[in-house]
Amino acid sequence: MTAISHRAELLAGRYGFRHAARMEWIKLRSLRSSVWVLATTAAGMIVIGIVTIAATEAPQAAAAEPVDPLNNLLAGLILGQLLIGGLGVLVVTGEYSSGAIRSTLAAIPNRRLLLAAKAGVFGAAALVVGELVTFGTFFAGRLALTEAVARPGLGDPGVIRALVLFGVYLAMVGLIGIALGAVLRHTAAAIGTLAGVLFVVPGVLAGLTGTTVAKFFPTMIAGNSLAVTEPADDVLSPWAGFAVLCLYVSVALAAGGWMSARRDA
Amino acid sequence: MIEVRGLTKRYGSTVAVGGLDFDVRPGVVTGFLGPNGSGKSTTMRMIIGLDRPDAGTAHINGTPYHRLAWPLREVGALLEARTFHPGRSAENHLAALAAGNGIPRARVRAVLDTVGLSDVAARRAGGFSLGMSQRLGIAAALLGDPPVLLFDEPVNGLDPEGVRWLRGLVTSLAAEGRTVLLSSHLISEMALTADRLIVIGRGALLADSSVAELTREGRSLEEAFFELTGDSAEYRGNDHAQHRRTR
Numbered sequence: 001m002t003a004i005s006h007r008a009e010l011l012a013g014r015y016g017f018r019h020a021a022r023m024e025w026i027k028l029r030s031l032r033s034s035v036w037v038l039a040t041t042a043a044g045m046i047v048i049g050i051v052t053i054a055a056t057e058a059p060q061a062a063a064a065e066p067v068d069p070l071n072n073l074l075a076g077l078i079l080g081q082l083l084i085g086g087l088g089v090l091v092v093t094g095e096y097s098s099g100a101i102r103s104t105l106a107a108i109p110n111r112r113l114l115l116a117a118k119a120g121v122f123g124a125a126a127l128v129v130g131e132l133v134t135f136g137t138f139f140a141g142r143l144a145l146t147e148a149v150a151r152p153g154l155g156d157p158g159v160i161r162a163l164v165l166f167g168v169y170l171a172m173v174g175l176i177g178i179a180l181g182a183v184l185r186h187t188a189a190a191i192g193t194l195a196g197v198l199f200v201v202p203g204v205l206a207g208l209t210g211t212t213v214a215k216f217f218p219t220m221i222a223g224n225s226l227a228v229t230e231p232a233d234d235v236l237s238p239w240a241g242f243a244v245l246c247l248y249v250s251v252a253l254a255a256g257g258w259m260s261a262r263r264d265a
Numbered sequence: 266m267i268e269v270r271g272l273t274k275r276y277g278s279t280v281a282v283g284g285l286d287f288d289v290r291p292g293v294v295t296g297f298l299g300p301n302g303s304g305k306s307t308t309m310r311m312i313i314g315l316d317r318p319d320a321g322t323a324h325i326n327g328t329p330y331h332r333l334a335w336p337l338r339e340v341g342a343l344l345e346a347r348t349f350h351p352g353r354s355a356e357n358h359l360a361a362l363a364a365g366n367g368i369p370r371a372r373v374r375a376v377l378d379t380v381g382l383s384d385v386a387a388r389r390a391g392g393f394s395l396g397m398s399q400r401l402g403i404a405a406a407l408l409g410d411p412p413v414l415l416f417d418e419p420v421n422g423l424d425p426e427g428v429r430w431l432r433g434l435v436t437s438l439a440a441e442g443r444t445v446l447l448s449s450h451l452i453s454e455m456a457l458t459a460d461r462l463i464v465i466g467r468g469a470l471l472a473d474s475s476v477a478e479l480t481r482e483g484r485s486l487e488e489a490f491f492e493l494t495g496d497s498a499e500y501r502g503n504d505h506a507q508h509r510r511t512r
Contacts, residue, residue, distance in 0.1 A: 015336070062454060106362075265315040
């Protein structure tokens with residue numbers, strides 16, 4: 001009963017992105033589950049990358065296409081995107097299922113601003129993890145490569161670009177997860193949709209129609225356009241693929257912002 | 266001061282709240298009474314902007330909730346028992362909210378102390394009992410030291426000591442000149458706590474008067490309530506004994 005009588009001094013101005021982002025940052029790091037998922041994602045993906053790269057065999061002299069060890073190295077990381085994306089989903093849906101969204105919105109009634117803060121904070125964390133994983137796998141994988149395969153170096157053409165963009169890609173999947181969470185509000189529905197978009201649909205399309213449509217799906221862009229030093233002719237170029245991904249993320253987040261502003265909490 | 270004008274909310278063809286008008290004034294405890302499903306919670310959710318009204322407005326000191334500069338410093342609300350993530354500690358939950366509205370960190374400790382949760386502040390809130398969850402919700406409402414407070418069924422899950430504590434808290438908040446809106450369907454609790462009453466049924470205003478007026482001529486508040494809400498109870502059980510006789 002002692003604490004309620006002294007009024008906090010009133011600040012000038014009003015709440016903004018900075019406040020919402022500080023709130024989201026405290027929320028992100030105070031959930032042990034999210035910290036664990038990010039840490040195990042990082043560790044698990046690096047291990048997968050090393051295992052994949054260790055299995056890379058030297059190209060036969062007669063092989064028509066030279067092997068791209070970088071692609072093998074990063075392709076192993078494709079599975080990990082579901083963890084980062086799933087965590088992005090939970091950043092939003094976890095609040096709806098627990099009821100925490102009501103206290104969050106009481107503090108930050110501007111729902112688009114709130115979603116922007118969630119995307120900014122989680123996107124930044126996922127970007128750090130994504131780049132750590134990508135570069136970590138690259139350096140560890142180089143050591144695991146058999147003697148017969150030429151080791152790729154950071155200075156080789158396209159390598160830095162592939163590594164940086166792949167790390168960014170992982171963060172972008174996290175943002176798509178956030179957007180799906182905001183649109184669907186249910187964990188299972190959002191993670192199911194995410195898995196469908198990332199794995200099932202492009203897999204089926206690739207089987208039916210080859211790369212014609214499948215090349216526009218995020219996983220295909222990541223594996224065939226971003227994570228290679230020299231993409232094949234029938235897929236998007238790295239920067240075209242990256243531009244398409246940027247478009248997806250913007251549209252998804254805009255839809256999430258629109259939906260959360262429109263619906264009752 | 267809360268001003269509600271023509272507030273309306275429909276769910277499909279059902280009118281949850283229909284053209285509600287009332288003021289909640291500072292300095293007194295205003296009780297918000299009505300049968301289950303009468304629209305109390307929907308009204309409170311619209312006041313703090315969680316639900317968007319189909320028509321009408323709810324202003325807090327002249328401003329709609331979503332336009333407030335520092336919402337938690339201007340309005341504190343306890344709407345449902347569990348409005349926190351079960352994996353987060355009470356302290357981190359409040360610290361996040363404080364950061365969101367530029368509230369000094371010291372307030373977190375202060376309100377935890379006020380509601381008696383200091384000893385469990387570092388524990389995962391998911392393990393809290395209903396009563397402890399209510400206390401955490403009350404702590405969140407008090408966090409910004411706001412001049413306007415809304416409590417929806419705050420005594421749910423509180424033990425007798427807690428009920429008495431809450432009664433004292435609510436009364437003293439009003440005595441400090443704050444605006445306090447308190448919903449409950451416990452009429453006896455209202456009789457002890459509220460100075461004024463707003464009674465609604467089926468989303469419409471049935472009474473807006475002082476407790477003294479409603480209980481004049483020796484009528485109990487319960488009798489007055491049933492007289493007012495006689496036709497508007499949405500859900501009504503039947504007499505158990507009578508039910509057996511007809512079988």
